[in-house]
Amino acid sequence: MKFDYVIVGAGIAGLCMAERITNVLHKEVLIIEKRSHIGGNLYDCYDENGILIQAYGPHIFHTNDASVFSYLSTFTTWHEYQHKVLSYVNGEYVPFPVNLCTLSQIFHEPFTKEKAQQYFQRVQQDPISCKTFEDIAMASVGADLYEMFYKHYTEKQWGMPCKELDASIFSRIPIRLNNDQRYFSDRYQGIPKAGFTAMMKRMVNAKMHILLNTDYQQIKDEISYEKLIYTGPLDAYYDYCYGHLPYRCLRFAFETHDTPSFQQAAVINYPNDYDYTRITEFKKLTGQEHKHTVILKEFPVQEGIQCYPILQPKIKAILAQYQRLAEQEKDVIFLGRLANFKYYNIDQIVAEACKCFAQLCEKSNA
Numbered sequence: 001m002k003f004d005y006v007i008v009g010a011g012i013a014g015l016c017m018a019e020r021i022t023n024v025l026h027k028e029v030l031i032i033e034k035r036s037h038i039g040g041n042l043y044d045c046y047d048e049n050g051i052l053i054q055a056y057g058p059h060i061f062h063t064n065d066a067s068v069f070s071y072l073s074t075f076t077t078w079h080e081y082q083h084k085v086l087s088y089v090n091g092e093y094v095p096f097p098v099n100l101c102t103l104s105q106i107f108h109e110p111f112t113k114e115k116a117q118q119y120f121q122r123v124q125q126d127p128i129s130c131k132t133f134e135d136i137a138m139a140s141v142g143a144d145l146y147e148m149f150y151k152h153y154t155e156k157q158w159g160m161p162c163k164e165l166d167a168s169i170f171s172r173i174p175i176r177l178n179n180d181q182r183y184f185s186d187r188y189q190g191i192p193k194a195g196f197t198a199m200m201k202r203m204v205n206a207k208m209h210i211l212l213n214t215d216y217q218q219i220k221d222e223i224s225y226e227k228l229i230y231t232g233p234l235d236a237y238y239d240y241c242y243g244h245l246p247y248r249c250l251r252f253a254f255e256t257h258d259t260p261s262f263q264q265a266a267v268i269n270y271p272n273d274y275d276y277t278r279i280t281e282f283k284k285l286t287g288q289e290h291k292h293t294v295i296l297k298e299f300p301v302q303e304g305i306q307c308y309p310i311l312q313p314k315i316k317a318i319l320a321q322y323q324r325l326a327e328q329e330k331d332v333i334f335l336g337r338l339a340n341f342k343y344y345n346i347d348q349i350v351a352e353a354c355k356c357f358a359q360l361c362e363k364s365n366a
Contacts, residue, residue: 009231011040013336016353063347153271166311249304
């Protein structure tokens, strides 16, 4: 079989590229997807009671990129949702990320911006280096908050000591010197009104030929192409010739409860208690009304759904070897979180896909 474009993976990255290629270049595309559905980890569906659930954990769209928001808005309307998270610490549910409200509740006295600045200046520790999660966390919030919110949650999440984890993981978590209790401060935030899967189905058209339940590695010798867009695991593409690029995985435990509401917020973190890291109540994300509710407990595990790339010096060295091979490819585009072994937010993936498509058009017109 010969195709102009073959896309491996029907997640948001692959579907964005397919939508652009078919609607702008008017070319047909073959999409090969290992799972039984499109959407990748953004896949959501209705359970037996008619409650919309996200099968691979909570996902919230947020961005400051107006072009990304405008692009996705052609395929969905939005439930405007501002994400707020609570963390169960010392027997209390307190706002997280850390902000003035968090400090006031934890220390049982009012905190102003000036008082918070003085507190952090007093407790911040000079790091030996800023290479690890523990280094940057202790330098940013001091020992007490590190123990309360970060250390045990992170070690539970990653299955290894914080001193062995890359500092970049901490940089994803803001610290606010105001009363903003939102998890994200981006201009555009929300959930597709009919769900992420419905949004992505609207990207699909007749020029896309989608093979579900199909492993690209098993059929790659049967197809040829002018251009391959690969969104699968980078190490798998090269048959793990340098070894595996490891991920921290998750096991998901869904529960249905005969009550309209289960908890105070859509997501509650459990840094110091229980084997799970957090509980999500989906109705509080989507705004759906129902007499029952569904919650999801997330258990970090060694094997399962690949979620978070494990960044360590020895792993970065292996990644660099694969990246050198990828740079030599002339007819392959490596796109998305698995192909780049990188944690991406939804808007970052969409932006990268649109950028890759623009570059593809430039090369085609050259």
